[in-house]
Amino acid sequence: MTSAAPTEALSPDAAPPPSTRPLIELRDVTRILSGVVDTTLVRDIDLCIDRGEFVAVTGPSGSGKSSLLYLLGLLDLPTSGDVLIDGRSTTDMDEAERARTRLAMLGFVFQFHFLLPEFTALGNVMIPMRKLGRLPERQMRQRATEILLSLGLDGQVDKRPEQLSGGQRQRVAIARALANDPPVILADEPTGSLDSKSSTQVFDILQSLVDTQGRTVITVTHDPVAAARCRRRIHLVDGRMVSDEKV
Amino acid sequence: MNLVLDIALTHILGRLRQTLVSVVGVALGVGFTVAMSALMVGSQNDFVTQLIDAIPHVNLTDEQRDAKPQPAAAAFAAVEIHGLRPSEDRRGLRNPAEVIAIVRGIVPGGRVAASLIGQGVARYGGTDIAMSLTGIDPRAELQVTKIGEDIREGSLEALAGAQDAIVIGDAAARKLGARLGDTISVSTSKGLLKRFKIVGLFHSGVTASDEGAAFVLLKSAQILFDRANAVNQVKIKVPDIDQARAVATRIEREIGTKATSWEEAHESLLSSFQIRNVIMYTVVGAILLVAGFGIYNIVSTIVHEKARDIAILKSLGFAEGDMRAIFVIEGVIIGVLGALAGSALGFALTELLGLVKFEIKGGAVEITRLPLYRSWVHYAIAGGFAIVSAAVAGYLPARKAAKVKPVDIIRGAT
Numbered sequence: 160m161t162s163a164a165p166t167e168a169l170s171p172d173a174a175p176p177p178s179t180r181p182l183i184e185l186r187d188v189t190r191i192l193s194g195v196v197d198t199t200l201v202r203d204i205d206l207c208i209d210r211g212e213f214v215a216v217t218g219p220s221g222s223g224k225s226s227l228l229y230l231l232g233l234l235d236l237p238t239s240g241d242v243l244i245d246g247r248s249t250t251d252m253d254e255a256e257r258a259r260t261r262l263a264m265l266g267f268v269f270q271f272h273f274l275l276p277e278f279t280a281l282g283n284v285m286i287p288m289r290k291l292g293r294l295p296e297r298q299m300r301q302r303a304t305e306i307l308l309s310l311g312l313d314g315q316v317d318k319r320p321e322q323l324s325g326g327q328r329q330r331v332a333i334a335r336a337l338a339n340d341p342p343v344i345l346a347d348e349p350t351g352s353l354d355s356k357s358s359t360q361v362f363d364i365l366q367s368l369v370d371t372q373g374r375t376v377i378t379v380t381h382d383p384v385a386a387a388r389c390r391r392r393i394h395l396v397d398g399r400m401v402s403d404e405k406v
Numbered sequence: 407m408n409l410v411l412d413i414a415l416t417h418i419l420g421r422l423r424q425t426l427v428s429v430v431g432v433a434l435g436v437g438f439t440v441a442m443s444a445l446m447v448g449s450q451n452d453f454v455t456q457l458i459d460a461i462p463h464v465n466l467t468d469e470q471r472d473a474k475p476q477p478a479a480a481a482f483a484a485v486e487i488h489g490l491r492p493s494e495d496r497r498g499l500r501n502p503a504e505v506i507a508i509v510r511g512i513v514p515g516g517r518v519a520a521s522l523i524g525q526g527v528a529r530y531g532g533t534d535i536a537m538s539l540t541g542i543d544p545r546a547e548l549q550v551t552k553i554g555e556d557i558r559e560g561s562l563e564a565l566a567g568a569q570d571a572i573v574i575g576d577a578a579a580r581k582l583g584a585r586l587g588d589t590i591s592v593s594t595s596k597g598l599l600k601r602f603k604i605v606g607l608f609h610s611g612v613t614a615s616d617e618g619a620a621f622v623l624l625k626s627a628q629i630l631f632d633r634a635n636a637v638n639q640v641k642i643k644v645p646d647i648d649q650a651r652a653v654a655t656r657i658e659r660e661i662g663t664k665a666t667s668w669e670e671a672h673e674s675l676l677s678s679f680q681i682r683n684v685i686m687y688t689v690v691g692a693i694l695l696v697a698g699f700g701i702y703n704i705v706s707t708i709v710h711e712k713a714r715d716i717a718i719l720k721s722l723g724f725a726e727g728d729m730r731a732i733f734v735i736e737g738v739i740i741g742v743l744g745a746l747a748g749s750a751l752g753f754a755l756t757e758l759l760g761l762v763k764f765e766i767k768g769g770a771v772e773i774t775r776l777p778l779y780r781s782w783v784h785y786a787i788a789g790g791f792a793i794v795s796a797a798v799a800g801y802l803p804a805r806k807a808a809k810v811k812p813v814d815i816i817r818g819a820t
Contacts, residue, residue, distance in 0.1 A: 225817065234721055235813045255725040262723025269816060273718040277416035287722050289409040335722070347816070 180246040181207040182342060182375055183231055188240035190226055200226035201398040204240070210342065213369040214377040215389035223398040224379040225347050231377060232265050232345045233257045262291055266336030266344045270351035272328035274320040280307060280331045281316045287338040306334045310364060326357030333364055344368055346378035350385060362388060410728060413719070414735040417708045424704050425740060431697040432744020432792050433751050439690040439788035440752025444778045445759060446686050450679050452777030457675075458668060460552045462519075462641030463650040466509065466657055466665040468499045498522070498636035505640060505661060512656050515645045519546035520637040522627045528574070528620065530582040530590040537578065537620045539592065541627020550641040553608060553621070559586045560606030562621070569626050572602035575616035576609045592620070596632040690788070694795055697744065701737050701799035709733060709807045716807050717815035726808035733807050737800015738793060745789035752788065756780060 185206040192198040201223040208214060208231075216224045229235040230242055233249055242249045244260055252260070261267075266287075274283045284303040288294060294302065307316050310330045320328055329349060336344055346365060350358035362385055368374045380386050394402040418425045478490055499505050502520050509518050522541040527534050544565045548554045554562055558576055565571045572590065584590050586604055593599040602622060609616055628634055644653050647668075654667035669676065709716070716729055756778055764774045 229813050229816075232721070234816075235811075255727060258720070258723050258725035258728075260723075261721065265723075267721050269718075269721075273714065273721075273816075275413075275416070275715055275718070277420060286409065286719075289412075290723055290728075339723075 181243075182210050182245060183208040183377075184243040184246075185230070186241045186243070188230060188237045188242060190223075190230060190235065191238045199398050201230065201395070204400055206393070206400070206403075208375060208377065210375055211369060211373050212375050212377075212391055213366065213389045214375070214391045214393060215386040216377065216379045216393050216395065217381065217383075217386050218395035220381070222395040224381075224395055226398075227393075227395065228345055228347050228377065228379050232267060233261050234267075262287060263339055264341050264343060266338070266341040268329070268332050268336050268344065268346040268349045270348040272320065272325075272332040274328060274331055274335070276320055279317050279319055280312065280323065280334075283320070283331055284334045284338050287335060291339050293339075303334070303338065306337050307331065310334050311360075324357075325353055326360060329353060329357065329361055330364065333361070337368070342374055344374055344376045346376065348379055348381070350380070350382065358382070358385070410731050411735060414732045414739065417712060417732070418704075418736050418739060421704060421708060424707070428697070428700040428704050428740045429743045429747060431700040432694070432741060432796065433747035435690065435693040435697045436745050436748020436788045436792050437751030437755055438693060439791075440749065440784050441755035441759060442686055442690060443784035443788070444752075444756045444780055445776060446682065447781070447784075448777040448779035450682075451779055457672065458647055461668055461671070462550050463644045463647060463668050464513075464642040464654045464657060464665055465671065466499070466505070466640040466642065466661065467663060468638040469664045470662075471658075471664050498633055498638045499640065499661075499663065500636070502635070502637040502640075505637075508660055509640060509642060509657060512660065513642060513644050513649075513653050516653075517546070517549040517643040519543060519550045519641045520624070521547065521639050521641070522624055522631060522633065522637050523639055524594060524627065524631045526592045526594045526620075526630065528578070528582060528590050528592050530584045530588065533582050535578060535581055535618065537574070537592065537618050538615075539594075539627060539630065540619065540621050541624040541631075542621050543624055544621075547621075547641075550643045553610070556608040556610045558607050558609045560604070562606055562608075564605035565621065565623055567623075568603075568605065569623055570600070570602055571605040572620055572622050573606035573608060574604060574620040575618065576607045577613065577616040578618055578620070579604065579607050581617065592622075592630065594630045594632075596630070598630050598632065600626065600630055602626075691791075694788075694791055697792065698795040698799040701740050701796050702802060704740070705733050705737050705800045706803040706806075708736065709803045712807075713810060713815055716810045717812035720810065720812045721816070729808040729810070730801070730804040733804030734797055734800045737796045737798075737804075740800075741793040741796020744796070745792045748792065749785050749789060752785065 183206075185204050188204045189202050190200040192200055204227065216227055218224050226235065230237055233242065233244070236250065244264055249257055249260065274280075275286070278286065281300070281303050284306060285299050288299040288303065304316055310333060312327060312330055312334070315323055315327055315331075320331070323331065333344075333349075344365070349365065350361050353361060365376050365378060366388060369376050378385075378389070386392055391403070391405045393400060476487075476490060476492055478487055499520075506518055506520055510516065519542065521543075524539055526537050526539040528537045542565070544562050548562060557573070560573065562573055565573060572592070574590075579585065582590060584604055586607060589601050589603045591599055591601045622630075624637070628636060642653070642657070644650050650667040651669055654665040654670065658665040720729065759776050760778050762776050764776070766774055
């Protein structure tokens with residue numbers, strides 16, 4: 160297990176430069192799904208992830224990989240413990256503030272593309288930008304087009320999701336995750352429903368996000384080949400972190 | 407375009423047919439509300455106007471609201487007096503000239519007509535009919551009633567200066583078999599009989615009056631009823647109709663006999679208008695409520711169908727408030743479209759009703775149109791109600807959409 164570099168260790172009066180603070184930190188996070196029988200999704204996870212890391216979360220099915228990712232991505236709230244993004248606790252944020260953090264800091268890629276069927280590729284990529292509303296319309300359009308082109312989607316910009324192939328859709332989904340230039344990309348089995356050629360392509364893109372753009376990519380995968388390409392591998396069994404190796 | 411609005415539009419355009427059905431539902435509600443309001447308020451106003459035009463605003467009679475106390479009761483300090491023969495009081499408003507002067511003093515600018523009403527029997531060629539005989543001053547009477555408009559043959563003015571002239575209802579003339587120019591005889595309970603020449607026939611549409619009312623000069627009536635210089639009714643038109651009640655109260659206080667305003671005389675009628683309005687707004691409310699259910703239904707369907715999109719939008723960083731806004735806007739869009747279409751429909755229906763002609767048969771054929779009252783207030787009320795109910799109908803499923811947990815949906819999909 161990585162020993163977390165807790166923020167408390169830093170001098171409280173001197174605000175630490177952002178780069179020295181872990182980007183995402185999990186402190187003793189446990190998530191229990193209450194029901195007739197309580198199900199423990201993840202238990203006692205302590206984890207620090209820094210900028211520029213390429214992390215694979217592996218484990219058998221039902222081991223809590225995706226649950227961990229959802230907790231990292233503020234889609235779910237821990238039953239106990241805390242998730243800190245850029246040094247800020249998220250458990251005491253209100254719902255709107257967590258949504259805003261997701262919008263600006265985190266980009267999601269799921270196993271299924273989850274594009275909105277009524278919008279074009281460009282329209283889908285522009286949705287998070289329009290929600291954030293930081294850029295004027297024309298610049299949004301320009302930036303969205305650039306991202307799509309950089310992912311090899313020239314000529315597909317104005318097509319609707321149903322007119323695109325599976326690999327293309329997944330690349331549009333990645334473009335959408337990148338829309339607001341978030342430091343973290345969270346991917347949940349991004350290649351799970353793709354053929355091997357498209358899988359390789361998508362993984363190449365994820366790798367380049369880390370290598371050339373300095374983003375943090377955390378991906379859940381059960382594909383050992385893909386996992387092997389990541390520089391840090393976290394292995395979960397029954398909701399507990401059993402190994403955390405860095406290459 | 408605003409992103410939330412954009413997404414809301416794609417949702418309802420994706421269910422165009424169902425959206426249109428919902429819009430039509432709201433439009434029907436709004437349209438019928440507008441048309442019905444125009445008709446209801448129109449007919450009500452028409453009725454009141456006709457009523458106000460036809461009747462005196464304040465009617466002063468020689469009656470008392472309570473029986474006069476007997477002089478004996480004042481003379482003896484007794485608790486109760488039995489077997490008292492009431493002193494006979496000369497009926498009628500004494501000194502009509504003074505009464506009229508007082509009334510004119512109370513209602514400056516008002517129109518006043520004094521008359522004497524009594525019962526008599528008209529006879530012509532062996533046929534007898536009971537008549538309510540009114541002695542009038544024709545010129546003053548024309549100013550306070552609509553009898554002038556009801557004259558079918560001859561004229562009311564022909565009464566002026568003619569002591570032996572009479573104007574009777576057309577049905578009464580038919581019953582008697584008399585025509586304009588014929589001479590009928592009228593007798594009263596005083597045993598007096600006088601012959602009158604028919605100088606006018608009227609048709610008021612009120613059967614009781616057409617069959618049994620007659621007008622003669624006040625002087626002639628005073629002779630027939632043996633009540634020289636007496637009147638028992640003073641009809642007053644006030645310049646401001648809303649003052650009628652106050653004027654009636656004042657006149658009654660100053661003169662001491664009963665004065666009724668038109669509102670008091672038709673109290674039950676006016677309250678029936680309120681009941682009619684309550685019924686109308688209940689029916690219209692029910693239509694709009696059903697339309698609201700239609701909107702609730704479509705927005706609920708969309709929320710259910712778009713659960714995946716809701717999940718993904720939330721994972722992208724949409725907050726619960728944004729999700730609520732999307733679905734409330736969907737309801738409101740349908741409501742606004744429905745209100746607009748309904749306003750057009752309501753306008754068309756109103757104009758269509760305006761084209762309807764009625765033939766009312768009664769003596770002569772009258773052609774009437776439906777009375778309509780067109781007001782933007784009706785559009786505002788119906789449209790406003792539709793939009794508010796649409797927003798509520800959208801809000802209920804929207805609340806559900808806001809509570810969607812993205813994790814549940816995404817987990818289910820993978």
